[in-house]
Amino acid sequence: MALLRVTSPHAHGPASTPRVMQKVLLATVPGIIALTHFFGFGILVNLVWACIVALACEALALALRRRPIGFYLRDCSALVTATLLAVALPPYSPWWLIAVGVACAILLAKHLYGGLGYNPFNPAMAGYVILLISFPVQMTAWAPPRGLGQLPGFMEALQACFWPPGYDGVTMATPLDLMKQNTGLLMTDLYAQTPQFGRWAGLGWEWVNIAFLAGGAWLLYQRIFTWHAPLAMLASLTLFAAIFYDGGSSASGGSPLFHLLSGATMFGAFFIVTDPVTSAVSVRGRLVYGAMIGALVYIIRVRGNYPDAVAFAVLIMNFAAPFIDNYTRPRTYGHKAGG
Amino acid sequence: MRKIFDFHGGIHPPENKHQSLQGSIRDAGIPPELVLPLSQHIGTPASPVVAVGERVLAGQLIAEAPGFVSVPLHAPTSGTVAAIEDRLIAHPSGLPAPCIVIATDGLDEWVEQRAPGTGYRELAPGDLLALIRNAGIAGMGGAGFPTAVKLATRPDSKVQTLIINGTECEPYITADDILMRERPGRIIEGVNILRHLLSPSETLIGVEDNKPQAIAALRAAAAGSSIEIVTFPTKYPSGGEKQLIEILTGRQVPSGGLPLDVGVICQNVGSVVAIQDAVLFGRPLVSRITTVTGEAVDKPGNYEVLLGTPMSYLLTQAGYQPDRAQRLIMGGPMMGFTVPDANVPIVKTSNCLLAPGLTELSAPTPAQACIRCGMCAQVCPASLLPQQMFWFAQGKEYEKLEQQNLFDCIECGACSWACPSNIPLVQYYRASKAEILQLRREHTRAEQSRLRFEARQERMEREEAARTAKRAARKQAAEQRAQAAAAGGAGDEDPIQAAIDRAKAKKAAQQAGTGGTTSEREKLEKTVLTTRARLETATAKLQQAQAEGSDLADALQLGVDKTRAKLETAEQALQALLESDSPAPVTPADPAAAAIARAQAARDAGATSSPADKARSQLEGLEQRLEKTRDRLAASRNNGDEDKIVEALESTVVRLEEKVSAAREDLKAAGDT
Known part of the structure; x- marks a missing residue:
């Protein structure tokens, strides 16, 4: 049997980038629970929609850049970006606001600079600032926390996101x-x-x-x-x-x-x-x-x-x-x- | 309790040392063939002193050290020199290298061993060092630096601390551990020899705290002496020389310096035992302890192996299962390198032979993007920024790499081990180092040739200046002579003397290369030649263009006409110059003599020249011109000048030949009249 010729070190530690990203995702759970408790299901809708858009944008960018899509999607970095942006956005934001923010974060702030590891700016914050400057009204419309008003239900949260004209939210x-x-x-x-x-x-x-x-x-x-x-x-x-x-x-x-x-x-x-x-x-x-x-x-x-x-x-x-x-x-x- | 220092970074990889610590040291025995590479150390390879077919005894010198940084080589057992040839050896390059091959006879007959024994205390330090050097000892911890060189201190340097390295921080390896457990007395004896040699203020044996049995054995053996056994927490790479020095003394070896710069000399426990063998028993280094371990061997353990034993022989003893093996590593999993073939020999630096099972050490996985997490910087024992160096290494920005102190990287592999993205960082650094060293070598070479070139230029200028000075002196002398002659013959209207003077002056002027008319003529001649050449190429091009019916033909025609006009002007100018210059032949071989002859001829002829004379002189002039042009053509051909010039000269020769024959006809005609 031919012997493998590789250079040292031959041993490798347990750390891995996907695991780092997964742990970061896990660590956002308490914050997401607290946000959901005080501001309602809007946060969860934000989160799920942002993750879907992020994975789509990441896959698109990887395809355009001719990189192995599965290999890089598994590093979970797009999910981290989406999660961090989603929890920073006001709950009950319209779908397009979230989509624009996530697309800017993944496509502009991350992949235009060469992808993971090469971006000079934090993608989530870049996306957030683009939205804040472009859509200041939507971006400062925070719902009142539990205790100061009626929290919208789950269906209302979905409506707020995907059928904004039908939703009449209260902000504070x-x-x-x-x-x-x-x-x-x-x-x-x-x-x-x-x-x-x-x-x-x-x-x-x-x-x-x-x-x-x-x-x-x-x-x-x-x-x-x-x-x-x-x-x-x-x-x-x-x-x-x-x-x-x-x-x-x-x-x-x-x-x-x-x-x-x-x-x-x-x-x-x-x-x-x-x-x-x-x-x-x-x-x-x-x-x-x-x-x-x-x-x-x-x-x-x-x-x-x-x-x-x-x-x-x-x-x-x-x-x-x-x-x-x-x-x-x-x-x-x-x-x-x-x- | 002694104060222990910490070094920056470090990692805690799984130790995997228990597998090879099940039994005691086993003797690997005598293989049928020993392959001894001439270079088992850092420095100049040894040169053989035995011939093929010669019988050698154990301990006999078979290759001597040709330089200071080198060590000799001895026959590990008795037998016959079967070959001196290139064989595959355990080297990262995987290339074959010269080896002495010994066919063993199994008798293990030794040469007579002479040793000072405990009388070494009477020896001068130089003699003791020679003894160590002649025993062929090179650092046995893995690097293989000649031990005697390391121990040779300068007279002005004081060894404050002698450190014996029993750290063995790399996973899997237990060769030093078992040595300390089983032969602590020999280690202490060896340390005493070193203490005698170096007279250090303190002697420390550093052992990681994961070797309690070794520590206990050493403490027992060192009881009553001032040798201190110092233990410290297990952390890779605490066994690196620089790291160990920092742990034990808190001092850092300056970058690019030696441990001696901070008053420290460091020796591995294996080397110390080899020193003791050499000094007390006259036994050169012919065997070592090698750990054989990994899941692909059934009987992992430590073996006393003769140098040159093929790894395959040793592996067979340890119950090697090739179908379970993926690679063979000489050294440990962090810094060891894979060998190309199981038949490469064990050498002085082979502390471990690791045969990992199929899943034991992770196969290289594709690298992901660097997320600059900085884990590499956290574990780097040299306090480098590996992620930055990786960035620059990718971009081949060597200057920035050097600014990042790339060359302080000890290639311990901690950064690669810790990298969550599986980036083979050390490989990048190794490649960059090699590239930078190569560039430096090239730079040195370029610098040397620049200096050589400048020296040559200078020499040529010097010679040219000397020539010019000589010429000027000669010219001056000629002028003085001419003046003296003029003064002497003042008022004398002797045309001969006048002609002689003129000719002499002209000759001097010509030699000095400053003759106004001459140089002008040369210039014109050159113009004629080049213009003619240009005209010829232009004509050729024109013909081609016309043949092809190219649009360029008109433009080319214009160019040809212009060039022809230029040539005609130049030829006319040259002709005019030649005529105005003198009626004399154009380039007389000796102007002075020719002028004298001409003057005499003129006087004889009563200053009236007949048509025949004119024709004759013209013929002479033409012949000389022809001669000269032929010479130039030959020279031009020899010099390998451009074809244009050669062709132009050729056509000139042809034309001159025609003119000469025409002039002959004229002369004949003139003579007839």
């Missing part, structure tokens, strides 16, 4: 909107007068964030990513919020706890900032990358025109990642610092 400002619009109230008064704020950071939102935090903690435990970037982001966001809390005055930007548990903070920290393809690679680089995102999130939330800022902050830092890499190379064994 999110806590981040309210915080930005607040001009005269002290923090304590604002919280007391506005039921959307819930206990700490927004009715429903605080639990959604905690659920994503739990999923992220599990991924950290599974060593899917390192703690550096997410913790740096949360730390710098906390720091900024604390500095500019202003004692809870009417000009306050919101408490650190508010910022940590509002909007897409935890989702961003553990599912977007940790995207390895578009982030900095070295340990020090990831610290810088995360911290800068945290700072940008705060600045855009409080001073910018859009209510939430994770997508913009991440895209801006995606630009900077290669630059950060260039200045944060680790010291090689046997070299002097900086060598």
Whole structure:
């Protein structure tokens, strides 16, 4: 029998890219459950429709690029992109909004740059920002959370998605909107007068964030990513919020706890900032990358025109990642610092 | 308790060491044939000192070390030299290499062994090193660097720490483990020899904590001495020399440097035992312990193997099942390489022979896209960024690779092991390193030839300058002479003397290459020649175009006319110049002599030239021109000049020949009148 001639190493570890992606998908489950609980079936409809569109777009792109379709579809990266985008979109969005977002994410942000591993921008966030800029009305139409209104049923959710004219939904400002619009109230008064704020950071939102935090903690435990970037982001966001809390005055930007548990903070920290393809690679680089995102999130939330800022902050830092890499190379064994 | 340091990265692959630790060291016996590659070490291959057909005894020198970084080779047992030829050997290239083949006789007769024994303490360090070198010892941990070279310290360097490497971090391999378990006393004896040689401040034996029996055995054997057995957590690749030094001392060997730069010398336990054999018993390195393991062998274990034993012989002893095997690896699963054939021999660096079963080590799977997860960077023991290097290696951006410190990669394979996308990272780095080294060699060669070229240019310029100076001096001398003559014969209207002076001056001027009319004439001649050549090619082209009825014919016709006009002008100019120059023959062989002759002839003729004279002189001139043109043609042919020039010269010769014969006719006619 002919002996195999291959080069070392002959052994391989248990890690595999599809498994990494599957674990990321699994880790979004708590967040999806929380979102569904507070905002209804719209999230699930978003999710399923986004996944279908994503797989179709991925297969199309692979076919056009003459790559083995089955082999690359099995890496699950398209499903991850679709899931991350779907949970970021408002529930009860029309089908075309989701389809446009997913198609932009997969085709423009991912495959135009060469596919998985070559995209400079996080595809889900790129898709999200394209939608936010193009369709601001639909993108800011969040349904009221459980407790502040009647949640639509499953059939209504389907209708909202696939037969939008037949659906008459109710929308309500999110806590981040309210915080930005607040001009005269002290923090304590604002919280007391506005039921959307819930206990700490927004009715429903605080639990959604905690659920994503739990999923992220599990991924950290599974060593899917390192703690550096997410913790740096949360730390710098906390720091900024604390500095500019202003004692809870009417000009306050919101408490650190508010910022940590509002909007897409935890989702961003553990599912977007940790995207390895578009982030900095070295340990020090990831610290810088995360911290800068945290700072940008705060600045855009409080001073910018859009209510939430994770997508913009991440895209801006995606630009900077290669630059950060260039200045944060680790010291090689046997070299002097900086060598 | 000693402070243990950690090194960056590292992985924990399944150890798979228990399979080969079931029994004690077994003797593999004497195979019918031993194949001994001349190069079993890093450095110059040994050169044979035995002839085919010669009988050799065990321990006899059969190949000597031709250089400093080299080791000799000894016959592992008695027998006859059957051949000295190229055989397949265990090398990543899979190429055959020169080997000495010994047909064994099974008697195992030894040469007389002389050794200083415990008297080695009386030996000078140089003699002790020579003893180690002559025993043919090369690093037995796997790299095979000549041990004596590694031990040769510079007088100014102080060995602070002597480290004995018993780490054996690679999965499956247990050769050092079993050696430490079963022969700890010999290890300690060997360490003592090294301590005598190097006088280190401290001596450490580093062993991973997954070898408790070896640790206990060494501790027992070293009891009462200052040798310290240091254990540390199991992690691959802690047995790498640089990593072990960092674990035990916290110091890092500078990039491109030696352990001695941080006061450390490192030796493998196997090498230490070989040193002890050589120094105490005069036994050169002729055998080693090799682990034979993997699911394709029924009796995995450790064997004492004679160097040169074919792997197939050893595998048979271990119950090898070829139908269960997919590949044969010399070394471990992380850094070992596959051998092309089961008949390649065991050499000094063969610490393990791994015959994995069909499903034991994952078959290479297709690589997926790099998602830059950074797991490779997390496990890299050299703190490199493998994902970045992969990026640059794909793009063949060698400068950036070197900036990423590619050459600090120890090729341990941890990055490839950890890569979730199955990318063969190490292979990329190996290929890039080879490519860069090749480019460097080419660059050096180019640099050398540039220097050679510049030196040659310089030399030629120097010689040219010398020639010019000589010419100038000669010209000056000629002018001085002419002036002196003019001054001497002032007022004297002797036409002969005047002609001589003129001719001399002209000759000097010609030699200096600055004669105004001469150079102008040459220029014109050249113009005529090239224009004629051009005209000929143009005519040829025109004819072709006309034959083909091409549209270009008109344009070509125009060009031919123009060229012809140019040629005529040039020829006329040349003619005018020649006529105005002097009535003398155009290129007299010796202008001075010719001028004298002419002047004399002119005086004789009373300054009146008859038509016959004119014709004669014309004929002479033509003949000389013809001669010269023929010479040029010959030279041109020799030089391999362009066909155009040669053809032009040829046609000139033909025309001159015609003119010469015409001139002869004229002369005859003139003479007749």
